[in-house]
Amino acid sequence: MFGRFLLLLSALALMVGCASVPGAATGDIVMEEFRVPSDAGMQIYVRNKRPAGMTQFSPAKTVIYVHGATYPSETAFDLKLDGTSWMDYIAQRGYDVYLLDVRGYGASTRPAQMDRPAGESAPFGGTEEAMRDVDAVVEFVKKRRGIDRVNLLAWSWGTAIMQWYASLNSHKIEKLVLYAPVWIRQTPSLVQVAPGPVEAYRSVSMAQAKARWLAGVADDKKADLIPAGWFEAWAAATSATDPVGMKQNPPVLRAPNGVVADGAKYWANGVIPWKVENIKVPVLLVKGEWDLDTPAYMAQALFPKLTGAPYKRYVEIGEGTHTLIMEKNRMSLFREVQLFLDESRAPAKQVSPL
Numbered sequence: 001m002f003g004r005f006l007l008l009l010s011a012l013a014l015m016v017g018c019a020s021v022p023g024a025a026t027g028d029i030v031m032e033e034f035r036v037p038s039d040a041g042m043q044i045y046v047r048n049k050r051p052a053g054m055t056q057f058s059p060a061k062t063v064i065y066v067h068g069a070t071y072p073s074e075t076a077f078d079l080k081l082d083g084t085s086w087m088d089y090i091a092q093r094g095y096d097v098y099l100l101d102v103r104g105y106g107a108s109t110r111p112a113q114m115d116r117p118a119g120e121s122a123p124f125g126g127t128e129e130a131m132r133d134v135d136a137v138v139e140f141v142k143k144r145r146g147i148d149r150v151n152l153l154a155w156s157w158g159t160a161i162m163q164w165y166a167s168l169n170s171h172k173i174e175k176l177v178l179y180a181p182v183w184i185r186q187t188p189s190l191v192q193v194a195p196g197p198v199e200a201y202r203s204v205s206m207a208q209a210k211a212r213w214l215a216g217v218a219d220d221k222k223a224d225l226i227p228a229g230w231f232e233a234w235a236a237a238t239s240a241t242d243p244v245g246m247k248q249n250p251p252v253l254r255a256p257n258g259v260v261a262d263g264a265k266y267w268a269n270g271v272i273p274w275k276v277e278n279i280k281v282p283v284l285l286v287k288g289e290w291d292l293d294t295p296a297y298m299a300q301a302l303f304p305k306l307t308g309a310p311y312k313r314y315v316e317i318g319e320g321t322h323t324l325i326m327e328k329n330r331m332s333l334f335r336e337v338q339l340f341l342d343e344s345r346a347p348a349k350q351v352s353p354l
Contacts, residue, residue: 048098072241124257134152167278170279182267185263186297213321239253286315291320
């Protein structure tokens with residue numbers, strides 16, 4: 001029965017996300033895939049989309065995206081819903097757009113610990129390791145395009161990776177977008193882990209994923225929050241990234257627990273290991289109203305600490321959760337981020353009074 005269900009989900013994924021085929025073009029958008037070396041033995045999966053006729057490249061028109069704590073980049077950022085993905089949306093506006101999976105996620109190298117039972121190894125794939133993967137991709141893109149800076153876009157745990165990275169590497173960054181930003185935690189995390197010592201990785205079912213997605217949404221708002229077929233399309237695409245986990249009974253998606261160990265060590269313990277004032281680039285914080293994974297108090301506490309940013313903005317979008325990227329109001333998220341990416345760094349000119 002479950003096998004038939006997975007086949008149906010896979011079919012949905014193919015219909016909704018056909019741009020995942022290597023070399024595919026969507027209208028005037030072309031796609032390429034790469035493996036970028038990071039630490040010894042680690043190959044980081046990278047996907048690029050851009051307008052077919054694009055020949056000029058610049059920091060202002062280059063974006064690199066990284067995912068959150070549990071799911072890889074491509075199954076959200078480049079999942080075609082209602083005919084387009086967020087990656088397509090940005091590329092269609094004249095941008096050279098990249099996504100990456102840090103080690104242990106999606107199509108990147110799965111460390112040896114994932115070949116053994118989770119309890120036999122310590123957590124891996126933490127924020128500092130992820131920063132090295134991000135830097136490898138930033139350097140790859142800079143060299144490939146002959147540019148010296150890029151825009152960074154991150155979701156959830158990815159915002160911790162990118163904050164830490166930007167605090168050390170502002171000279172490599174044009175602008176920084178933090179969607180569902182992480183900061184010191186005052187409420188319990190919704191990431192589910194087994195009791196006891198933190199194991200190497202955790203296993204998540206799609207039922208758990210949906211329950212977490214809808215946490216904090218009023219019962220009378222749940223029915224139309226996720227348009228019909230969208231959760232199923234995402235579940236199919238995400239499940240397909242971990243065929244080993246899908247063979248288990250019940251089927252699961254495995255995710256590294258380095259983020260869980262970091263959460264306990266740092267932001268759940270009132271500690272931020274980076275100096276946020278050292279982020280010297282324009283910053284956008286954006287989140288959904290109903291986000292319980294990274295509640296509003298996080299963005300509101302982070303925002304005034306961004307004292308090094310030349311300018312900054314905080315936007316909260318109504319009727320959206322942590323997974324606003326794949327909900328009915330996702331275009332509000334896309335437009336706010338695009339406005340920030342498109343605007344000039346130059347200050348507005350003063351208009352003399354008559």
